[in-house]
Amino acid sequence: SRLRIVTFSTIDNFVSRLQNAKNIIVLTGAGVSTSLGIPDFRSSEGFYSRVKYLGLNDPQDVFNYELFKKEPSIFYSIANMILPPENVYSPLHSFIKMLSDKGKLLRNYTQNIDNLESYAHIPADKLVHCHGSFASATCVTCDWKVPGTKIFKNIRNIELPICPNCYKERVKMMELYNPYVSESVDLNTNSKKFSAKEVETISNIKSFGVLKPDITFFGEPLPERFFQCLMTDMHKCDLLICIGTSLKVAPVSDIVNMIPAQVPQVLINRDPVRHADFDLSLLGFCDDIAGLVTKRCGWEFMHKDWEKLSGG
Numbered sequence: 001s002r003l004r005i006v007t008f009s010t011i012d013n014f015v016s017r018l019q020n021a022k023n024i025i026v027l028t029g030a031g032v033s034t035s036l037g038i039p040d041f042r043s044s045e046g047f048y049s050r051v052k053y054l055g056l057n058d059p060q061d062v063f064n065y066e067l068f069k070k071e072p073s074i075f076y077s078i079a080n081m082i083l084p085p086e087n088v089y090s091p092l093h094s095f096i097k098m099l100s101d102k103g104k105l106l107r108n109y110t111q112n113i114d115n116l117e118s119y120a121h122i123p124a125d126k127l128v129h130c131h132g133s134f135a136s137a138t139c140v141t142c143d144w145k146v147p148g149t150k151i152f153k154n155i156r157n158i159e160l161p162i163c164p165n166c167y168k169e170r171v172k173m174m175e176l177y178n179p180y181v182s183e184s185v186d187l188n189t190n191s192k193k194f195s196a197k198e199v200e201t202i203s204n205i206k207s208f209g210v211l212k213p214d215i216t217f218f219g220e221p222l223p224e225r226f227f228q229c230l231m232t233d234m235h236k237c238d239l240l241i242c243i244g245t246s247l248k249v250a251p252v253s254d255i256v257n258m259i260p261a262q263v264p265q266v267l268i269n270r271d272p273v274r275h276a277d278f279d280l281s282l283l284g285f286c287d288d289i290a291g292l293v294t295k296r297c298g299w300e301f302m303h304k305d306w307e308k309l310s311g312g
């Protein structure tokens with residue numbers, strides 16, 4: 001844990017730091033979108049409890065890259081549940097936009113894959129999608145990229161989106177190997193002799209040519225931009241605010257340990273985060289807290305769905 005150098009005890013300390021800050025890092029998670037009806041991941045009503053019926057050892061395995069390569073239909077059976085809504089954003093997103101408009105936002109590191117930051121007009125250069133997003137999708141076989149919207153229909157229909165490049169070959173493979181692709185067939189005991197190459201082909205056939213949204217699965221590296229930005233931002237940052245995240249997923253959760261010790265760190269979250277050493281934890285609904293803090297700073301921000309938010 002971080003050697004505590006700054007000790008904030010009150011919201012007033014935070015307010016004055018906010019007023020003077022020039023390079024704020026805002027680290028966000030699923031909690032910034034729950035007021036829009038989008039579930040977070042780990043709360044009792046969250047996404048992981050909703051996919052328990054799949055019977056996976058760990059519900060997080062819906063985002064396991066190795067499993068996706070073996071059995072992409074598992075992810076695509078629930079992908080519709082995480083498909084982002086269009087053109088909505090929360091007051092918290094508007095709060096971040098306000099920090100950007102005031103020239104105070106160094107970067108918003110978001111773990112969210114819903115891309116709602118763009119609807120709030122947070123500038124793209126101020127954003128790092130740490131876990132990627134649905135903005136694009138890539139073929140797991142040939143790396144062909146398509147705009148994410150191209151696979152939305154498949155996702156809604158609970159079907160596998162197939163890469164246009166690989167489509168013909170996949171059909172051919174399916175015709176050849178289809179009886180052996182079914183899960184019930186154990187390739188080792190099958191009477192027909194397959195070469196090692198064929199066995200590999202059959203094992204891979206389920207994901208052959210399948211398009212995967214460019215969200216970072218467990219077992220995949222984070223986007224290069226995450227590391228590039230963080231390397232310089234960590235030295236420029238003069239205030240870190242973590243909002244709506246349980247900070248349970250590395251390497252994003254390591255940001256709190258990478259920021260120099262003299263930089264204050266504030267948590268705005270419904271539940272406490274006990275494994276990190278924050279200078280101040282403001283516990284509650286983030287939209288309300290952002291409104292309150294904004295008011296205390298003597299600022300105000302507009303939010304499209306609220307008359308005018310100038311206080312919580």
Ligand code: OAD
Pocket residue numbers: 028029030031032034035040041042043046060063111112113131215216217218243244245246247248249268269270271284285286287
């Ligand atoms: P979690 O579900 O782990 O944590 C969300 C946090 O937000 C919880 O601590 C809640 O208490 C809090 N919260 C919920 N609603 C809130 C509200 N209205 N105001 C304030 N706080 C609220 O979600 P993340 O930390 O974002 O990966 O999870 C990190 C990553 O784990 C995700 O990016 C996802 C997942 O595996 C991928 O999608 C690849």
